[in-house]
Amino acid sequence: MNKVKPISIENRWDILYESYPEVYDAFVSVPKHPKIIDVLKDHFKFNDKIVLDIGSGSGDSTFQFSPLSKEVIGLEIEDNMRFIAEQKLKELKLNNVSFRKGTALEISLGDESVDMSLAITLPLFIESEIRTYINEAIRVTKKGGVIINVGIAPFCYGGDLAEVILGESKITEEDTEGVVDRIMRDEYGFSYFDFQSLWNYDSVEHLVSTYGFIFGSKAIDYIQKNNLKDITWTYRVHYLVK
Ligand SMILES: C[S@@+](CC[C@H](N)C(=O)[O-])C[C@H]1O[C@@H](n2cnc3c(N)ncnc32)[C@H](O)[C@@H]1O
Numbered sequence: 325m326n327k328v329k330p331i332s333i334e335n336r337w338d339i340l341y342e343s344y345p346e347v348y349d350a351f352v353s354v355p356k357h358p359k360i361i362d363v364l365k366d367h368f369k370f371n372d373k374i375v376l377d378i379g380s381g382s383g384d385s386t387f388q389f390s391p392l393s394k395e396v397i398g399l400e401i402e403d404n405m406r407f408i409a410e411q412k413l414k415e416l417k418l419n420n421v422s423f424r425k426g427t428a429l430e431i432s433l434g435d436e437s438v439d440m441s442l443a444i445t446l447p448l449f450i451e452s453e454i455r456t457y458i459n460e461a462i463r464v465t466k467k468g469g470v471i472i473n474v475g476i477a478p479f480c481y482g483g484d485l486a487e488v489i490l491g492e493s494k495i496t497e498e499d500t501e502g503v504v505d506r507i508m509r510d511e512y513g514f515s516y517f518d519f520q521s522l523w524n525y526d527s528v529e530h531l532v533s534t535y536g537f538i539f540g541s542k543a544i545d546y547i548q549k550n551n552l553k554d555i556t557w558t559y560r561v562h563y564l565v566k
Contacts, residue, residue, distance in 0.1 A: 332538070377442050516563070
């Protein structure tokens, strides 16, 4: 029997990845100003590099890196997300992209096998797991290569609707993004910079059925009351040269 689709999954990203991967894909497949790759390519050299995209999801990040790199390997734990990426790859016919099942916590690649280890909004919440992922990303990266982690900046969960979603009180405590920031900078010596990106949806309904579906009823009410059609994200890029 088919389950009835809820109006929102209220921030349950595990449910999103497993049961509604097509909603995730619709959420990210919109015009972005700038795209993450346009910012990264101004800071890092991709040419002739083997790039690992950790937590590649439905492929949005992986496909962005493809035109600039020698080879891109997408690593993704959730079969249903990876299935969408593989379907898209068949249509796009890119011969330098591949996807594999696997976890950031035990990367199925040899030591020093890639030039760049990248993760774009990889969701890890437990401190020990964040450290394990960083150690693994460093292990598989060649000497002189770079480890790059692009996450949402601290206190910016949900983009410019952070306060609407979390409430004012919650955004004064250290959040998940803050934990990642502290570990990367204080324990591993990563450098960082922030940037903003505007994501355009073509209608209020499109924003509600993607972003609203994920971020919950408070977000949906706000979007509808204010006739919103876009979201601005603040990202934090952590990077470390090995
Ligand atoms: C927010 S999505 C980002 C997807 C993609 N990087 C993008 O920019 O659209 C996070 C992805 O990381 C995957 N993921 C979560 N934990 C993981 C882990 N331990 N190892 C590998 N992938 C993981 C999720 O299944 C999901 O597809």
